[in-house]
Amino acid sequence: MTKILIVDDDPMIRYTLQEICEFAGFDSLALENGKEACERFNEDEFEVVLVDYYMPEMDGLETVRALREMSEQVPILVLTVDEREETVQGFFEAGATDFSLKPVRAPDLISRLNLHLELSSMKRHQQNKRREVWVTKGISENTMNLIVQFLKEQTQPVTIEEITEGVGLAYPTVHRYIAQLMDEEAVEVIPHYRKVGRPKNQYLWKTAKS
Incomplete structure (x- = not known):
């Protein structure tokens, strides 16, 4: 089953996001800060990460940057109310894949998750074919x-x-x-x-x- 990592310091939002994931047929793990997320990230095979912007200890920007250093492939979606251009640009430079504005709407989030899961699957398929070519060429x-x-x-x-x-x-x-x-x-x-x-x-x- 597809596993989603949720990182948000608001317990109600974590609950809501897990409910949305369950409705869409995804498994999920919800953590309250970026530090915990980075510690758990390599322990499980998460296929998408949802990250809040404003969090204690490690904010969303630091969390995205740290997660991206651990994986170049996993899609990272940022949840935020901040639509400023400099904020969006900062997250993209840190390695974010996409954004979803708060308050989160279930249909929009599920659509984005499905899209990035499909794109990620296509990318993995291309990488596997690429590795096969590399093997034949030494x-x-x-x-x-x-x-x-x-x-x-x-x-x-x-x-x-x-x-x-x-x-x-x-x-x-x-x-x-x-x-x-x-x-x-x-x-x-x-x-x-x-x-x-x-x-x-x-x-x-x-x-x-x-």
Whole structure:
């Protein structure tokens, strides 16, 4: 059964959210603060997290940021009465997936939960297919993560030689992994024209410019 993690310091809201989840056929665990949520998050396989904004000990922003560090995939929905643009932007930058305004309306919340569960399922399916391709090509997930992390840290395009130096791997290995990232359209290829000789390709992680 789908399991939802609820984080809200108001006992009545926790009760209401659990009732909505039960009505929709979801299992749920309701906790009163972000600290407890972070402690329990890795103990169970939660498929969606509902997080209140204003809470003691750890507010919603801190909680979202901490949970996102533990999982890049799980959808995190923020519950708030604050519609200010800077608040919304702050949560998105912290890793929130979506918002639901208080007071919570059951049909709206259930619709959002179902949508993000479906999107999450599709993403997991795509990732599984991607891993199957990697296995057939001899691509190591740890090595790929090392190269991707290096690319994400760069604000300017880099050559394969620079990547090789930055991650401490052999040139042929980096070249093979960059080729895979190009197949997945995850990097932008930027020709660098020199005064003499052929242009040299540089690579930039596609989100680096956003």
